[in-house]
Amino acid sequence: MKAISSFLYGFSAAIKSLRMLLLIYLSYLVIAILLAIPFYGLIRSAAGNSQLPDSLMNGFDATAIRELLDNGGKAFGFYLKAFMPWIFAFLLFQVYLSGGIFSWVSNPRGKFTISFFHQHGRKYFWRYLKLAVYFLIIHLIIGLILYLPYLLTTGSREGLTDQQIVCPFLFIMGGHLILLVFVFLLADLVKSRLFEQDSRKVFKTIFKCLKMAFRRFFSFYFLGLLLLVFPLVLFAGFYLIRSSILVNTAGTILFIFVIQQVMIFLRIFLRVWRLAATYSYYLKISAGSK
Amino acid sequence: MKPCFFLICAMAYVYACPPALSQQILPAPLSPRITQYKIKAELDPVTQTVKGEVVLDWRNPSRDTVKDLQFHLYLNAFKNARSTFKAQRRSAESGQNDYGFIDIDEVRTSGGEDLTSRLKFIQPDEDLAPTKLILPDEKPLAPDIYGKDQTVVSVPLVTPILPDSSITVKIRFTSKLPKLSFRTGYSKDFFFVAQWFPKLGVYEPAGMRYAQKGGWNTHQFHPSSEFYSNHSLYQVDITLPEEYVVGSGGKLMSKQESDGKQTLSYRAEDIVDFAWTASKDYKVMEDQWKHVNIKLMIQPEHLNQAERHIKAVKYALEYLETHVVPYPWNHLTIVDPPSYGQGAGGMEYTTLITAGTFYMLPEQIRMPEMVTVHEFGHAYFMGILANNEFEEPWLDEGVNSYWENRIMDWAYGDKTSMFGFPFFHVGDVEFSRITWLEGYRPNLVATFNNSWNFPRNTYGPSVYQKPATMLNTLERMIGQETMDKIFKKYYDRWAFRHPSSRDFVHVVNEVVTESFGNRFGDNLNWFFDQFLYGTASVDYAIRTIRVNPVFEKGGLYDQSGSKTYIEPEKVEGMYRSVIQLERLQDGIIPVEITVRFDNGEQITEHWEGKDKVYDLVYEKPTRVVSACIDPAGKILLDANLLNNSYVVHPSAKPALKWTARFLFFVENLIHSMSLFA
Numbered sequence: 031m032k033a034i035s036s037f038l039y040g041f042s043a044a045i046k047s048l049r050m051l052l053l054i055y056l057s058y059l060v061i062a063i064l065l066a067i068p069f070y071g072l073i074r075s076a077a078g079n080s081q082l083p084d085s086l087m088n089g090f091d092a093t094a095i096r097e098l099l100d101n102g103g104k105a106f107g108f109y110l111k112a113f114m115p116w117i118f119a120f121l122l123f124q125v126y127l128s129g130g131i132f133s134w135v136s137n138p139r140g141k142f143t144i145s146f147f148h149q150h151g152r153k154y155f156w157r158y159l160k161l162a163v164y165f166l167i168i169h170l171i172i173g174l175i176l177y178l179p180y181l182l183t184t185g186s187r188e189g190l191t192d193q194q195i196v197c198p199f200l201f202i203m204g205g206h207l208i209l210l211v212f213v214f215l216l217a218d219l220v221k222s223r224l225f226e227q228d229s230r231k232v233f234k235t236i237f238k239c240l241k242m243a244f245r246r247f248f249s250f251y252f253l254g255l256l257l258l259v260f261p262l263v264l265f266a267g268f269y270l271i272r273s274s275i276l277v278n279t280a281g282t283i284l285f286i287f288v289i290q291q292v293m294i295f296l297r298i299f300l301r302v303w304r305l306a307a308t309y310s311y312y313l314k315i316s317a318g319s320k
Numbered sequence: 321m322k323p324c325f326f327l328i329c330a331m332a333y334v335y336a337c338p339p340a341l342s343q344q345i346l347p348a349p350l351s352p353r354i355t356q357y358k359i360k361a362e363l364d365p366v367t368q369t370v371k372g373e374v375v376l377d378w379r380n381p382s383r384d385t386v387k388d389l390q391f392h393l394y395l396n397a398f399k400n401a402r403s404t405f406k407a408q409r410r411s412a413e414s415g416q417n418d419y420g421f422i423d424i425d426e427v428r429t430s431g432g433e434d435l436t437s438r439l440k441f442i443q444p445d446e447d448l449a450p451t452k453l454i455l456p457d458e459k460p461l462a463p464d465i466y467g468k469d470q471t472v473v474s475v476p477l478v479t480p481i482l483p484d485s486s487i488t489v490k491i492r493f494t495s496k497l498p499k500l501s502f503r504t505g506y507s508k509d510f511f512f513v514a515q516w517f518p519k520l521g522v523y524e525p526a527g528m529r530y531a532q533k534g535g536w537n538t539h540q541f542h543p544s545s546e547f548y549s550n551h552s553l554y555q556v557d558i559t560l561p562e563e564y565v566v567g568s569g570g571k572l573m574s575k576q577e578s579d580g581k582q583t584l585s586y587r588a589e590d591i592v593d594f595a596w597t598a599s600k601d602y603k604v605m606e607d608q609w610k611h612v613n614i615k616l617m618i619q620p621e622h623l624n625q626a627e628r629h630i631k632a633v634k635y636a637l638e639y640l641e642t643h644v645v646p647y648p649w650n651h652l653t654i655v656d657p658p659s660y661g662q663g664a665g666g667m668e669y670t671t672l673i674t675a676g677t678f679y680m681l682p683e684q685i686r687m688p689e690m691v692t693v694h695e696f697g698h699a700y701f702m703g704i705l706a707n708n709e710f711e712e713p714w715l716d717e718g719v720n721s722y723w724e725n726r727i728m729d730w731a732y733g734d735k736t737s738m739f740g741f742p743f744f745h746v747g748d749v750e751f752s753r754i755t756w757l758e759g760y761r762p763n764l765v766a767t768f769n770n771s772w773n774f775p776r777n778t779y780g781p782s783v784y785q786k787p788a789t790m791l792n793t794l795e796r797m798i799g800q801e802t803m804d805k806i807f808k809k810y811y812d813r814w815a816f817r818h819p820s821s822r823d824f825v826h827v828v829n830e831v832v833t834e835s836f837g838n839r840f841g842d843n844l845n846w847f848f849d850q851f852l853y854g855t856a857s858v859d860y861a862i863r864t865i866r867v868n869p870v871f872e873k874g875g876l877y878d879q880s881g882s883k884t885y886i887e888p889e890k891v892e893g894m895y896r897s898v899i900q901l902e903r904l905q906d907g908i909i910p911v912e913i914t915v916r917f918d919n920g921e922q923i924t925e926h927w928e929g930k931d932k933v934y935d936l937v938y939e940k941p942t943r944v945v946s947a948c949i950d951p952a953g954k955i956l957l958d959a960n961l962l963n964n965s966y967v968v969h970p971s972a973k974p975a976l977k978w979t980a981r982f983l984f985f986v987e988n989l990i991h992s993m994s995l996f997a
Contacts, residue, residue, distance in 0.1 A: 062986040070979040074972070079865075081948060081965035083974035091735075092746040096754050097962040120990045124997030162997050169996075189508040192659035192679040193621035214995060273742060283977050290984040297991050 032246075032314045033253035040257075040307025043138040047302050050134050050142050054127060055295050061123075065116070072109060076101050087278040125162055128305070129154030132225040135306035157224050160232045165217050172209065176202050211254040216243055218305055219250075222312035242315055253311055257304045264300065268293050343587065345571050350590040350648050350704075351551035351816035354379050355520055363513070363560040363598065368417070368506045370495040374517050379486045382525030384534035386481045388474050389489065390442070392549075394515035395422035397541040398498035398505070402468035404445070404540045408772075413499060420498025420505060424473065424518055430488035433478045441470045445540045448770070471541040473518070491518050500663045504595075511564075512657065512664035512674070514595035515547070522548055522708075522818065529708065529820040539710040542772040544779045546709035546716070547593065551816050554588040560598055567604075567617045567653045568596035569672035588671060590648075590816065592706050595669040597655050609634050610641075611650050618656040621679050625688055629654055629675055632689040635731040636696045640723070643804045644700060645811050652699075654692060666691050668698030684740040686732060690748065693731075694724040704815050712821050713771045713779075714852070718787025719824075722795075725749045725788055749792055753956050756785035762959070763855045768821055789956050790851045793909075796954035797840070798832055806831045821852065840910075850907050851957060858907035860929065860949045861963035863900040867943045870894040897944035899936040899966070903929060907957065914951040917942040944968065 044051075076098050077083040083098065085091045099106060133150030134142055180202055184195055219239045220232075229235055243250045268289070277286050361372030380386050397405035398420035401412065413419055427435040446467055481487050495516045500507040504514040521538030524531040531537070539545060554570060562582040570586030577583075588594055602617040607630050614633060618626050633654060637647055653672045657664045665676030673695035677688035701720040702709065709716050728737040728748035737748045746754075756762055759781030765774055767787050774782055795803040810819070810827045829843040840847075850856035874888025899915065913925045919942045927934055938944060948965040950958065958964065 058987045058990050061990060062983045065986050066979050066983040069982050070975055073975040073978055077962070077970070077975065079966045079968070079970050080962045081946060081967050081970070082962050084971065086974045087977060089742075090744055092744075092754065093750050093961065096758070097960065100757075101960070101962050117989065117993070120993040121997055123990065124994040127994070128997055158997065166996060189660045191619065191621055195659070196679045277977055280973060283973065283980060287980045287984075290980070290987075294984070294987045294991065297988075301991070301994055 031249075032311060032318075033249045033256060036253060036307045036311035036314060037256045039310040040135075040303045040305075043135045043306035043310075044299050044303040046138045047134055047142070047299075050131070050147065051295065051298050051302065053144065053147070054131075054298050055291075057123075058294060058298070059291070061120075065113075069109065072105055073098070076105070088276065121162065122159070125158045126151045126155050128158050128221055129225070131302055131305050132221065132309065135302065135309050136225065138306070154225060157230055157232055158221060161217065161220060161224070161236075164232060164236060165213070168213065172206070172213070176206050176209075211258060212243070212251060215250065215254040215257070215308060216240065218308035219243060219312055221305070222309040223316070225309070226312065226316075239312075242312075246315055250311070253307065257300075257307060260303075261297070261300050264293065264296055343573065344589070345587055345650065346589050346648070349553075352379075352381065353553050353590065354381050354550045355552040357517070357552055357554050357556070357594070359517055359554070359556045359594075361517070361556070361558055363511065363558065365506075365509060365511070365561060365564070365598075368497045368511075370497065370513060370516055372493055372495070372517060374491050374493065375488065376491065376518075376520060377486055377488050378481075378520060380481045380483055380523070382523060382534045383483045384523075384525065385483065386477075386523060386534075388476045388536075389487070390521040390536040390538040391424075391473050391475065391518040392515070392521060392538060392541070392547075393422045393424070393471050393473055393518060394541050394547075395420045395495050395498070395504070396470040398502075399470060403471065404443075404469040405471070405543055409543045415499075418499035420496050422493055422495045422516070422518065425492040425494060427475055427489055427491050429478075430490070431479075435475050435477070435489070438476045440474055440476075442472050442474045443467055443469050443540060444472055444536075444538055445469075445542075445772070448772075469540045472521075472538045493518055500661050502663055503667055505663070507658070507661040507663070509600055510658055510661040511598045512595070512655075512661060513597065514593070514664075514667070514669060516595075519549055519593075522550055524818075529818060530711075530822075537708065537710075542710075544713075544774060545771040546713065548708040548710055548818075549592045549706070551590045551592055551706060554586070554591065554594040556586045556588075556594055556596075557583055558586070558596060559583045563600050564598040565600065565602040565604060565617070566596060566598045567602070567615065567655055567672065569594050569653065569669045570596075571651050591670040592703060593669045595672055597657075597664070597672075599658070601658065605630070607634075609637050612637060612647055613651045615651070615653045616656070617653065619658050622656055622677055625677050625681065628677075628683070628688050629656065629692050632692040632731070633696050636693045636727050639727045639730060640697070640700060643726075644723075644807050645704075645815070647699065648704065649699075652696070654696075656688075666695060668695045668702060670699050670703035673698070684736075686728070686738055686740065689732065690724065690728060690738065693727050694720065697723045697727070700811075704811065706816065706818050707820065708818065709771065711770050712768065713783045714767045714769075714787045715819070715821055715824060717783045718767065719791065721752060721784045721788035722791035725752055725792060749788075749956070752785045752788045752792070756781045756789055757959055759785070762786065763857045766853055766855050767851070768853045787852070793851075793954065793956045794828075794844075794847065796952070796956070797909075798836065802831060802835050805835065825852075847909070856907035857905040857959055858909060858955060858957045859904040859959050859963070860911055860955070861902045861904055861960070862947055862949060862966040863902050863933075865897065865899050865944055865947060865966050865968050867895055867897045867968065870896050870939055893941045894939060895941070895943045897938045897940070899944060899947045901927065901934045901936065901949065903932050903934075904963075905959070909955055909957070911950050911955060912952070914948045915944055916946045918945050 082094050085094045130147035130151035132154070133146055180198055184190060216239060219242070220235050223229070223235050223239055224232065271289055272286065275282055275286060277283055356377040358375040359372055361370050363370050378389070397403045400419065401407060424439060427439065429435065497511065497513065498505040500512060504512055504516065521536045523534065524537045525534045526532060537548065556568070556570060558566065559581055560566070562577050562580055566584055568586050569591055570588035572584060573587050574585045575582060597617065601620060603620050603623055605616045605618065605626050607614045614630060616626055616629055633652065641647065649671050651671055655672065655674045656677060657674055662676060665674050667674045675688055675692045675695060681687060697720040698716065701723065702716045707715040725748045731737070732740065734747040734749065736745045738746045738751045760777040762781060764778055765782060767782050806828050809831055810824060813827065814823055825848050829845065832840055832844055870891040871888040872891055873886050876883045876885050901913065908929050910926065910928050913927060913936065915923045915925060915936065917940070921942060925936060946965065946967040950964055
């Protein structure tokens with residue numbers, strides 16, 4: 031019941047967060063536009079006055095893409111290499127956003143202000159960054175525990191059929207995905223506790239939350255599964271719409287652009303929903319344990 | 321139609337007869353059957369050894385008196401580091417049992433002469449070793465790399481063989497199979513037994529192919545070389561433990577079991593090679609296509625892909641029957657090796673081919689189909705023609721790749737035949753072209769070359785994809801109907817006769833001249849000289865289109881002893897459009913150019929393509945808005961298609977579409993980092 035009520039609370043908190051959602055969405059858009067403008071220039075200069083890129087209007091065309099990359103390849107390669115630091119920057123940006131989102135979901139009835147959002151984003155930045163690093167290490171350890179024995183045993187055994195190589199891997203990967211639902215939700219639970227307690231003890235908080243999660247394992251995991259449903263529905267719906275439309279006119283380009291932006295907005299909405307639901311669940315279980 | 325109908329009737333007769341009368345599996349020999357092999361062999365799976373005896377009949381096809389017999393002993397390529405094969409690959413095995421060899425224990429003539437002591441290993445390629453290293457960082461080969469190889473043996477005869485006479489020799493041999501890494505050998509309890517017996521070379525009389533004088537054409541085994549042998553009659557008895565499931569390139573005539581062993585008797589007619597396989601794990605499925613019995617030997621974990629293999633081979637049978645000739649044999653075995661025996665995959669032995677797939681491979685990745693179609697195609701471009709794969713590998717691999725491209729695109733779609741996902745799809749013809757162009761230095765060496773002369777990383781693109789692209793270009797120039805005529809004539813003239821590249825080009829010239837007169841010149845030698853025998857590259861480009869108003873009258877004119885200046889007058893409504901074409905590389909092919917004007921008018925021009933720069937100039941009331949070289953996309957050899965067209969005012973839509981996609985990708989990437997934040 032706690033899982034369901036938290037799930038519903040999360041939805042109502044996210045619904046009330048339209049101003050915050052818009053702020054986050056616009057920040058994504060601005061960053062993406064800053065990177066897309068040089069990309070547009072790159073494509074235009076690689077294509078020059080050629081008619082060949084027109085064939086890309088009808089979808090994927092291996093020959094056209096090969097010709098474009100061959101002619102603008104070095105520039106594209108350089109662009110992609112310069113992209114790598116951006117991924118790190120995106121991670122830092124998301125760490126910052128987490129604090130701001132929690133400031134809102136902890137009190138969704140209040141008035142949203144950018145300064146309040148920024149204040150909490152700054153305040154919790156280093157703690158959440160530490161948390162992100164710890165969880166990256168946890169993911170690495172989980173990966174090693176799950177995959178290393180498999181790699182060592184399949185690597186050392188000769189004469190395995192491809193089925194004998196693939197099936198264990200799929201089984202392990204399936205188990206890994208099931209475990210990931212728990213691990214990602216645990217990270218959100220830890221963030222909730224750090225926010226609620228205004229604590230700086232990240233490492234200790236992880237263990238406390240782990241204990242809390244195990245004590246209520248089934249309800250905690252059920253919340254994770256509930257929070258997975260709508261993202262999957264969203265992706266499936268987007269794929270269906272996208273694959274049914276041929277984007278080869280200005281009108282369809284614009285239409286699909288709008289659909290894509292709606293999807294991004296909804297992804298942000300789902301994230302706020304997830305954090306709000308986890309925060310609410312944390313409050314319920316910590317109240318229960320007092 | 322006729323030969324096929326006759327074949328079917330003959331088959332009906334053959335199958336209706338009691339077994340004793342149906343030893344023959346084809347109604348009549350397809351080839352001269354210069355060689356006939358009767359082999360009795362026994363496999364010992366524990367020692368991975370095949371001991372056997374072969375009775376070989378050989379008829380001297382020449383006017384020469386032949387003083388020796390020369391045999392290929394391919395398994396000696398796996399014997400030690402001194403073999404040409406191992407020395408060129410610089411590879412080593414991990415244990416003694418991983419190496420392989422073949423020993424000739426005894427050779428006797430039918431008259432009882434013992435020739436065993438006369439055996440001597442020879443190295444026919446010692447003088448043919450490449451001396452010039454083409455790549456700057458290539459390491460020189462070891463000095464004796466060609467001098468110690470044991471893959472060719474000469475048996476000098478006591479009594480030479482006179483013209484048109486025959487000889488029968490009985491050879492006892494022992495073959496130790498290597499650990500399977502390259503076509504033949506064992507892996508666990510899987511055996512693929514190829515190139516396993518002493519195989520006679522091909523005696524080329526003077527005038528055959530490039531032979532100036534009669535002699536044996538037996539090359540040493542190199543890493544990138546394949547094979548060359550006569551069409552033969554094979555009668556092979558194989559004995560091995562009864563729990564093994566066996567497949568071969570022959571038709572099973574009888575099976576006997578006793579004392580835990582089985583003896584299988586096979587017969588194969590007019591094929592160039594006899595290979596067989598044994599494993600305890602095979603699942604066998606049979607199907608029929610017209611006169612052809614198809615046997616698929618598949619791994620249990622790939623059973624759900626069986627239909628993919630059978631469908632692919634049926635497509636190939638149908639297509640090649642329609643466009644070339646009917647498949648002349650009445651049996652075909654397709655082998656799916658296990659993953660630990662993949663070294664045997666992707667190979668052809670005329671009526672036995674090896675495919676290859678992977679567990680749970682999606683249908684949209686058409687690897688098993690492509691490999692099956694390609695290896696089956698070798699039944700034609702090797703099996704029937706039997707060109708020399710050592711000296712002219714392109715004639716087999718490149719020509720076959722061209723037909724594989726055609727069959728795959730016809731059967732599975734020209735944009736989806738290799739990969740067929742909605743978001744990523746590639747056809748076989750375009751895949752060939754892309755693979756060649758993206759290969760290492762695509763035009764470094766000529767396609768027409770001995771197999772061992774290709775520098776590192778150039779063999780595949782030069783021998784497979786480039787000639788396929790070349791033939792695809794030729795087809796688009798002369799039409800598919802003419803191309804079919806060429807191959808039908810090629811087969812008619814050269815089936816079972818070991819043609820050369822020169823013979824193929826000769827047929828092309830004959831048919832093209834018959835069909836088109838001198839539209840392509842006196843012959844197509846200019847095409848093959850550049851792209852088969854040479855290293856020419858093609859790249860035509862439209863450098864620019866300039867459109868300016870037309871002016872007249874302007875300038876200084878002599879009037880009454882002085883110069884009078886007259887202002888230039890713009891000719892209203894008239895424009896001068898100049899299209900500047902360039903030939904950026906050394907390859908020359910006549911091209912078409914489509915020019916479009918702003919009133920919708922379209923003109924097609926022809927350019928011989930010889931000049932380095934060539935202008936098209938128009939003074940008209942309309943302006944040129946775009947031009948395109950080779951609008952029909954015939955010249956697949958053109959290395960850069962991006963510069964083949966020019967639009968005065970290009971549309972921004974493609975760039976906008978892909979930028980919008982990129983923007984969406986970036987937004988998703990930003991958001992995905994939230995999982996870890």
